[in-house]
Amino acid sequence: MLPKINQMLFLHVATPDEEEAGKEYKARIADWNDEFILMETPIHEQSGRMKKLFLGDELSFYYITETGVKHYFGSHVLGFQQDAIPLVKIRTPDTDRITKVQRRNFLRVPAELEIAVKLPDHEQFVAVTDDVGGGGISFLCESKWQLHPGQLLVCWLLLNYKNGTIEHAPFAAEIVRIVEVAAARKQVMIKFVSINDYERQKIIRYCFERQFDFRNR
CATH class of the missing domain: 2.30.110.10 (Electron Transport, Fmn-binding Protein; Chain A)
Structure with a gap:
C-alpha cells in the first residue's frame, strides 16, 4: 500500500x-x-x-x-x-x-550476526544470532552464562548491509525461552522491551535485504 x-x-x-x-x-x-x-x-x-x-x-x-x-x-x-x-x-x-x-507480524529471517550482551550483574559476552526480526531475535551462546526466562538484557546488534555499511542497533530485551542445543551451547530467544523506532528500522531494513536475497535464490 x-x-x-x-x-x-x-x-x-x-x-x-x-x-x-x-x-x-x-x-x-x-x-x-x-x-x-x-x-x-x-x-x-x-x-x-x-x-x-x-x-x-x-x-x-x-x-x-x-x-x-x-x-x-x-x-x-x-x-x-x-x-x-x-x-x-x-x-x-x-x-x-x-x-x-504490526506488533504481532514482524518479519523474521535467519541471520548470523554478532551481538554483544550485557547481563544485570554487568558481565558481558559476545554471541551469534540464529535469526533476527523486528520484534526480537534469537542467539546462540555458551551454556556457562547464567541466563533464565524473564531476565532483562542490554544488547548491541551489529548489522552488515549489502552496500557495505555497518550499523549498531542498541536495545533492551527480555529472555522468552532458552533451549539447550549442544553440550555446551544454548539458544536464547529474546523479545525487545525497549527499542526506539530508528533502531528498529535498522533491523527491519536488514531483514528485508535478507528476504530479498532468499527470494532470488
Missing part, C-alpha cells in the same frame, strides 16, 4: 554522523506517481528546523495508515522542484519493498 497525497512521511537521513542519523524528520507528500514522490522540505519536529537535502541522499522512511500500521521503505533524493513551496523529489518505492509492520 503506497502512501497518499497529504500523508505525513517520517524519515531519517543515512549519514556517518550518529547524532544526525538519530534525528527524525517529517514531511508531507505533495504529489506522487509511479516514478517519484514529491514531498515538502523535511522538518525536525522538536526544533522546528528544516533539513536541507542533497541529490543522492539515502533516506529511510515510514508512514502510518489510518489503522495504525507502520509501513517502512527506503529511497533516495532524485532532485528538487520549485512550486508554491520548495519540494524534494524521491524515488517511489516498489510495493514489494514496503514493509508492513
Whole structure:
C-alpha cells in the first residue's frame, strides 16, 4: 500500500554522523506517481528546523495508515522542484519493498550476526544470532552464562548491509525461552522491551535485504 497525497512521511537521513542519523524528520507528500514522490522540505519536529537535502541522499522512511500500521521503505533524493513551496523529489518505492509492520507480524529471517550482551550483574559476552526480526531475535551462546526466562538484557546488534555499511542497533530485551542445543551451547530467544523506532528500522531494513536475497535464490 503506497502512501497518499497529504500523508505525513517520517524519515531519517543515512549519514556517518550518529547524532544526525538519530534525528527524525517529517514531511508531507505533495504529489506522487509511479516514478517519484514529491514531498515538502523535511522538518525536525522538536526544533522546528528544516533539513536541507542533497541529490543522492539515502533516506529511510515510514508512514502510518489510518489503522495504525507502520509501513517502512527506503529511497533516495532524485532532485528538487520549485512550486508554491520548495519540494524534494524521491524515488517511489516498489510495493514489494514496503514493509508492513504490526506488533504481532514482524518479519523474521535467519541471520548470523554478532551481538554483544550485557547481563544485570554487568558481565558481558559476545554471541551469534540464529535469526533476527523486528520484534526480537534469537542467539546462540555458551551454556556457562547464567541466563533464565524473564531476565532483562542490554544488547548491541551489529548489522552488515549489502552496500557495505555497518550499523549498531542498541536495545533492551527480555529472555522468552532458552533451549539447550549442544553440550555446551544454548539458544536464547529474546523479545525487545525497549527499542526506539530508528533502531528498529535498522533491523527491519536488514531483514528485508535478507528476504530479498532468499527470494532470488
